Amino acid sequence: MTDRGQVAAWLVDSDPCIRWQVMRDLLDAPAGEVATERARVAREGWGAQVLGLQQADGRWAHAETDPEWICFLHLAFLRDLGVDPTSDQARHAVGLVRDNLTWHWWGDKPFFQGEVEPCINGRVVGIGAYFGEDVRGLVDRLLGEQMEDGGWNCEQENGSTVGSFHTTICVLEGLLEHDRASGRRDDVAAAISRGQAYLLERRLFHRLSTGEVVDPAFALFGFPTCYHYDVLRGLDHLRAAGLEPDPRMAEAIALVESKRDADGRWPLEHEHEDNRVIPMEEVGQPSRWITLRAMRVLRWARSSP
Numbered sequence: 001m002t003d004r005g006q007v008a009a010w011l012v013d014s015d016p017c018i019r020w021q022v023m024r025d026l027l028d029a030p031a032g033e034v035a036t037e038r039a040r041v042a043r044e045g046w047g048a049q050v051l052g053l054q055q056a057d058g059r060w061a062h063a064e065t066d067p068e069w070i071c072f073l074h075l076a077f078l079r080d081l082g083v084d085p086t087s088d089q090a091r092h093a094v095g096l097v098r099d100n101l102t103w104h105w106w107g108d109k110p111f112f113q114g115e116v117e118p119c120i121n122g123r124v125v126g127i128g129a130y131f132g133e134d135v136r137g138l139v140d141r142l143l144g145e146q147m148e149d150g151g152w153n154c155e156q157e158n159g160s161t162v163g164s165f166h167t168t169i170c171v172l173e174g175l176l177e178h179d180r181a182s183g184r185r186d187d188v189a190a191a192i193s194r195g196q197a198y199l200l201e202r203r204l205f206h207r208l209s210t211g212e213v214v215d216p217a218f219a220l221f222g223f224p225t226c227y228h229y230d231v232l233r234g235l236d237h238l239r240a241a242g243l244e245p246d247p248r249m250a251e252a253i254a255l256v257e258s259k260r261d262a263d264g265r266w267p268l269e270h271e272h273e274d275n276r277v278i279p280m281e282e283v284g285q286p287s288r289w290i291t292l293r294a295m296r297v298l299r300w301a302r303s304s305p
Contacts, residue, residue, distance in 0.1 A: 004295075007264040007265060007295070008022060008027060010265070010288070010291075011288050011291060011292055012027075015044075015045040015046050015047075015288075016037055016040035016041045016044050016045050016047065017041045017082055017083070018288050018289065018292055019037055020037040020038040020082060021082055021292060023037055025292070025295075025299075026292070026295055026296060026299065038082060038083075039084055041081055041082060041084065042083050042084060042087040042088075042089035042090055043089070046081060046278060047078065047083045048089075049278055050074055050078055050081075050277060050278060051090075051093055053278075054074070056096070057096070057100050058071065058096035058097045058099065058100035059071060059100075059101070067101065067104075068101050068102065068104065068105075068111060071097055071101050072120065072123065072124070073226065073275050075094070075097065075127045075131075076123050076127055076224070077224055078093070079126065079127055079130045079131075080225075085130055085131045090131065091131075094131045094132075094133065097111050098111065098112060098133060111124070112127075112128045112133045112134065112138075113137065113138065117154040117167075118142055118145050118153070118154055118156075119166055119167040119170045119171070119227045120170075120227065121138055121141065121142060122167070122171035122173065122174035122175070123174060123226070124138060124174070125142065125171075125175065125178055126173050126174035126176075126177040128178075129177040129178040129180075129181040129182065130177050132181070135178065139175065139178055142175065143188065143191050146191055146194065146195070147161070147162065147163050149163050149198055150163065150168075150194035150195050150201075151164060151165075151167070151168040151195060151198040152164065152167040152171045152195070154166075165202075165215075165218065165229040165234075166227055166229045167227075168198055168199065168229075169229045169233055169237060170227050172195045172237055172241075173237055175192050176192060176240065176241055179192065192241070196241065196243065200248045200249070201248070202214075203248050203249075203251055203252065204231050204235065204248075204249065204252040205218040205231050205252065217230070217270070218230050218231055219255060220270040221267075221268070221269050221270065221290045221293075221294070222268065222269060222270035222271055222272055222290075223268065223281075223289040223290060223293070224272070224275060226275035228275075230270075231255055231256070232256060232290070232293055234252065235249065235252055235253065235256065235297045235301075236293050236296070239296065239297055245300065253301045256294050256297055257298065259294070261286065263286070265291045266286070266287060266290040266291045266294045267285060267286055267287055267290065268281045268282065268283050268284070268285060268286075268287035268289070268290055269283065269284075269290075
């Protein structure tokens with residue numbers, strides 16, 4: 001198998017948005033070097049490309065029929081790329097959205113007040129917290145929508161009584177980002193813990209009732225994920241939250257390990273067409289995004305005593 005250092009070098013020979021995360025998460029580079037590389041995301045490569053597509057009214061190109069959804073996809077993508085939220089480019093882009101975009105399907109509510117679906121609202125919380133916007137009202141709403149099993153579900157208003165993996169991961173990521181940006185709140189921390197237990201009790205992709213795999217697509221790794229759940233996304237959240245690996249993650253971690261090819265890389269297995277922002281990688285080919293995320297998950301999993 002290819003040496004880990006060779007794979008890391010392949011990752012570094014890439015876009016700044018991947019390179020800075022490799023430096024931070026795999027190479028333990030000094031914080032100043034990581035920050036310098038991260039600053040390039042807004043000026044070069046994929047990050048600059050996405051920022052450059054925004055129009056003067058805050059909308060992104062080709063968003064005539066559903067501008068807030070397209071805006072949502074682009075801001076979520078910029079957050080996933082790790083663009084420095086304090087950069088002039090990011091502040092300008094987010095300011096245009098804050099001042100101009102509303103959810104026209106939901107009473108023209110301002111963008112950072114969210115809409116009605118907790119999956120989308122979870123991502124809006126994450127976006128808002130990351131870029132320094134006030135999303136406390138939306139956080140409180142999500143806390144009140146947590147279900148008895150610890151999850152969240154966009155179909156709750158239609159009678160669903162159990163959580164959804166897709167919705168739960170979106171809310172968990174958003175609440176974690178808010179907790180880090182705004183300081184720990186006991187009620188938010190408790191909700192995050194219950195949501196994480198929802199994932200762990202189901203071994204990250206099984207039904208609690210029967211033990212069956214919920215959806216075969218959960219075992220296919222894609223990026224960007226937007227509102228779609230997969231096992232790697234679930235593990236990467238637990239890693240980012242600082243949880244200690246435990247036996248309930250073992251099958252999911254083994255699944256990640258099983259997808260590494262002979263060169264030590266991971267393929268892009270799936271592309272979610274409904275949230276494609278810009279072309280980056282080809283399905284079926286080695287993916288720097290999947291490889292980065294898989295390697296940092298495995299590094300975390302193996303660090304446990």
